[in-house]
Amino acid sequence: MSASKKEILNKKAFEVSISRLSKELIENHDLFNNSVIVGVQPRGVFLANRLQKELQKLLKKDIIAGAIDTTFYRDDFRRKESPLLPSVTNLDFTIEDKRVILVDDVLFTGRTTRAAMDALLAYGRPLSIDLLVLIDRRFSRSLPIQADHVGLYVDTLSTEKVEVIWDESENFEHVVLIKNEEK
Amino acid sequence: MNINNMQTKELSVDHLLGIEHITKDDIQLIFEVADSFKRIINRPIKKVPSLRDITIANLFFENSTRTKLSFELAEKRLSADVVNFSASNSSVKKGETLIDTVNNILSMKVDMVVMRHPSPGAHEFLSRHIDAKIINAGDGTHEHPTQALLDAYSMREKLGDLRGKNIVIVGDVLHSRVALSNIFCLQKLGANVKVCGPLTLIPKYLHELGVETIKNIEEALNWCDVANVLRIQLERQDIKFFPSIREYSQQFGINKERLEKLGEEIVIMHPGPINRGVEITSDVADSKQAIILDQVENGVAVRMAIIYLLASKIHK
Numbered sequence: 001m002s003a004s005k006k007e008i009l010n011k012k013a014f015e016v017s018i019s020r021l022s023k024e025l026i027e028n029h030d031l032f033n034n035s036v037i038v039g040v041q042p043r044g045v046f047l048a049n050r051l052q053k054e055l056q057k058l059l060k061k062d063i064i065a066g067a068i069d070t071t072f073y074r075d076d077f078r079r080k081e082s083p084l085l086p087s088v089t090n091l092d093f094t095i096e097d098k099r100v101i102l103v104d105d106v107l108f109t110g111r112t113t114r115a116a117m118d119a120l121l122a123y124g125r126p127l128s129i130d131l132l133v134l135i136d137r138r139f140s141r142s143l144p145i146q147a148d149h150v151g152l153y154v155d156t157l158s159t160e161k162v163e164v165i166w167d168e169s170e171n172f173e174h175v176v177l178i179k180n181e182e183k
Numbered sequence: 184m185n186i187n188n189m190q191t192k193e194l195s196v197d198h199l200l201g202i203e204h205i206t207k208d209d210i211q212l213i214f215e216v217a218d219s220f221k222r223i224i225n226r227p228i229k230k231v232p233s234l235r236d237i238t239i240a241n242l243f244f245e246n247s248t249r250t251k252l253s254f255e256l257a258e259k260r261l262s263a264d265v266v267n268f269s270a271s272n273s274s275v276k277k278g279e280t281l282i283d284t285v286n287n288i289l290s291m292k293v294d295m296v297v298m299r300h301p302s303p304g305a306h307e308f309l310s311r312h313i314d315a316k317i318i319n320a321g322d323g324t325h326e327h328p329t330q331a332l333l334d335a336y337s338m339r340e341k342l343g344d345l346r347g348k349n350i351v352i353v354g355d356v357l358h359s360r361v362a363l364s365n366i367f368c369l370q371k372l373g374a375n376v377k378v379c380g381p382l383t384l385i386p387k388y389l390h391e392l393g394v395e396t397i398k399n400i401e402e403a404l405n406w407c408d409v410a411n412v413l414r415i416q417l418e419r420q421d422i423k424f425f426p427s428i429r430e431y432s433q434q435f436g437i438n439k440e441r442l443e444k445l446g447e448e449i450v451i452m453h454p455g456p457i458n459r460g461v462e463i464t465s466d467v468a469d470s471k472q473a474i475i476l477d478q479v480e481n482g483v484a485v486r487m488a489i490i491y492l493l494a495s496k497i498h499k
Contacts, residue, residue: 073231122231
């Protein structure tokens with residue numbers, strides 16, 4: 001079995017997406033008067049940080065951003081070979097009555113998003129939760145979950161993998177589609 | 184951090200029988216996971232749903248208040264179902280063997296057993312005969328691994344890396360299961376361990392573990408960064424090991440005067456329950472250099488980590 005990689009989003013297109021998503025958020029979130037960004041660990045956090053920077057540049061004010069870890073809320077505990085180890089949850093603000101924008105890199109089955117919502121609700125009762133993803137793998141959902149803001153829609157097979165690659169200093173590199181070819 | 188790999192380390196053992204059987208990596212892994220749980224038990228909603236389909240039996244063949252409470256809280260905060268059993272009101276009194284008792288409980292579909300038993304090695308024996316994961320909550324005067332892990336975790340929280348740190352265990356080492364587990368755990372983490380106490384209460388072959396005995400308490404306190412003070416276990420002492428309690432506290436008791444004579448502030452620990460005025464005076468036990476209550480808080484987080492990591496090895 002060999003794997004082939006195909007780039008589906010490059011740096012330039014990513015910058016365009018970030019700029020569009022930020023403006024979309026500002027339009028829908030009333031200039032961020034009552035909204036916060038929460039990235040899903042591990043890679044949603046990098047995207048959330050990138051969006052925070054862009055929004056601060058556009059709005060010229062501080063935007064609140066945090067990180068949520070879903071490990072203890074996942075439904076695949078004990079169904080994997082090795083245990084799932086936790087990352088850090090970093091919410092040093094209250095989400096009570098806030099409009100939360102949940103940010104993740106790839107939306108696939110929707111299970112991580114479900115776990116992230118559960119984890120989030122352990123910290124309070126937000127006014128609403130929006131979902132923003134960089135890549136939406138259409139038609140592959142296992143749960144009734146849809147994103148409100150999407151960078152790029154892609155059609156993939158369940159045997160394929162979509163990976164968002166970030167470098168050591170958390171800068172976006174590219175998104176690749178990995179196909180396993182049997183020969 | 185390698186962000187493109189989910190962390191997937193696991194424990195090298197299937198049961199926590201004693202610190203003797205686990206590695207330094209296991210200890211570090213438990214600490215890492217405990218950090219996460221400590222954050223969780225300090226937030227408004229202290230519960231996570233990870234273990235909602237796991238049942239845990241707490242079998243206490245010997246009395247315990249805080250260890251049992253700590254385990255039960257840890258289990259409940261992981262959403263496990265918990266059943267409790269204590270020997271005082273059970274059929275053990277009617278002559279049932281350990282294996283029969285445990286097998287009976289396991290036929291009710293229990294996945295994990297937390298057990299305290301008066302016989303050293305009871306857990307080891309059980310692990311060879313049953314399927315469930317076993318956590319040792321104390322076996323006689325042998326080991327008490329979760330206490331050692333929470334002690335080391337609390338020291339690490341206070342002092343950082345324990346490599347090269349000096350730790351003295353003071354008091355009734357002979358009757359203590361905490362002492363042996365502490366020695367194994369701290370040595371694996373690279374700390375230097377010595378003991379101090381009346382020679383009648385120091386086991387004979389302790390030097391074979393590379394543990395020196397200091398006879399004088401002032402000398403011991405001068406040497407150490409942390410003093411872990413053990414309780415004088417009068418209930419286990421069927422003969423007199425020292426002339427009187429008053430003499431013991433004069434010779435080996437930790438009090439303010441002794442601590443004030445030291446050049447720097449050391450950390451004072453105690454696994455509880457404290458005999459105030461015997462091994463430690465009230466002003467020391469209640470001072471801020473004593474981290475006794477931190478130990479109790481950390482106990483829940485560390486036990487959650489151990490249960491979580493062992494439970495992840497149950498495949499249904």
